[in-house]
Amino acid sequence: MSLSEERRIGRHAVLLVLNSEEDMLHKLNWKSAIGKVGSMxxxxxxxxxxxxxxxxxxxxSDVYREAHALYHxxxxxxxxxxxxxxxxxxxxxxxxxxFAILRGNPYENEVEGEWIAVALYGTIGAPVRGSEHEAIGLGINHI
Known part of the structure; x- marks a missing residue:
């Protein structure tokens, strides 16, 4: 089993949330989405x-294991x-x-199957403008 640097799904998720690297994702044939959310x-x-x-x-959404993997x-x-x-x-x-969501196979061997990664980047703090700081999080789970 090999996990080359080019196929590290977590790294790509963090780069996608911070920047756009859609060319590499297209080359890897991975599915992706980015968005924003703010809430208490x-x-x-x-x-x-x-x-x-x-x-x-x-x-x-009709396949439980896919929604379950995303949730985790x-x-x-x-x-x-x-x-x-x-x-x-x-x-x-x-x-x-x-946020950025990625789905793909991070391994060169297709038998390893697909994984899902969620990267979050932004601010967290008291609900008063100027009372926040940067934060980042990454979650990866197999499907």
């Missing part, structure tokens, strides 16, 4: 990312943004995030 409720962040994944046909990737990314405490409004925090 973590369930709204999850819903925005799930909706984008469904609208862009990154996951098939989102939660892992949120853990990074929220420093392990996936709470927002209940502890007087809000986020303004850009």
């Amino acid at each position: 409720e973590s369930n709204k962040v999850v819903a925005a990312i799930e909706t984008a994944a469904k609208r862009n046909k990154i996951i098939n 990737a989102i939660m892992e990314a949120l853990h990074g943004v929220t420093r392990g405490q996936v709470q927002l409004g209940s502890v007087q925090r809000t986020v303004g995030l850009k």
Whole structure:
């Protein structure tokens, strides 16, 4: 099993959320979507990312394992943004995030199957303008 640097799905998700690298994704034949979400409720962040994944046909919402894999990737990314405490409004925090979702096979051997990555980048802080700081999170799960 080999995981070449060119096929590291997490790296590409972070680069996509920070910048656009659509040429490489097209070459790898991966599905992707980017979007933005701001909220004081973590369930709204999850819903925005799930909706984008469904609208862009990154996951098939009729297949449970695909939605389940996406959910776990989102939660892992949120853990990074929220420093392990996936709470927002209940502890007087809000986020303004850009997100990227990628689906593809990060391995050269196709038998390894597809994976999904969710990258989040933006700000988190008190719900007062100027009281936030940057944060980033990444979640990767197999489908």
